[in-house]
Amino acid sequence: MVFVTPDVVALIVVSIILLMALVMFSIAYVARSYIELIESRLPNSKAVEENKAIHNKNELVGKIMRLHGVVMMLLLPRIYARRGLVEIDDVKEFPRGMKCLLLFLHGSFFALLGALVGIRSWLQ
Known part of the structure; x- marks a missing residue:
């Protein structure tokens, strides 16, 4: 059995939390600065039009919610196309670099969240 000191565990947990904060600030920056371009x-x-109508009055939180909606459309385009909410051609023509950035930010946030939950369950 491997013995890990509480200092090492605390360092790992604090590092994950700081990385999550960095990713969250990056998502907020992208949402605040580029949501109109992305949409x-x-x-x-x-x-996109429905999300604009719903979340237009909320400043930063609304823009982050709209960004999450776009990321879900890019992640699951067939489901959205089947329901008539997005055109597959629009998703295919979406800039590759922008798509990679959005998927990386959201994927890394959920990976770090999973790591934090995994460490919590490992400690019990």
Whole structure:
């Protein structure tokens, strides 16, 4: 059995929390600065228009929610297309670099969250 001191565990947990904060601030920055540009790349999307109508009054939180909606459309385009909420051609023409950035930010956040939950369950 491997013995790990509480100092090492605390260092790992604090490192994960700091990385999560960095990713969250990055997501907030992208949402605040580039959500209009990102949504303009999906011109035929009913989901984007509905999200704008719902979350337009909320400043930063609304922009983050709209960004999450776009990420879900990029992650699961067939489900959204089947429901008539997005055009597959718009998703295919979405800029690759922007798509990779959005998926990386959201994926890394959930991976870090999973690591934090895993450490918690390992400690019990």
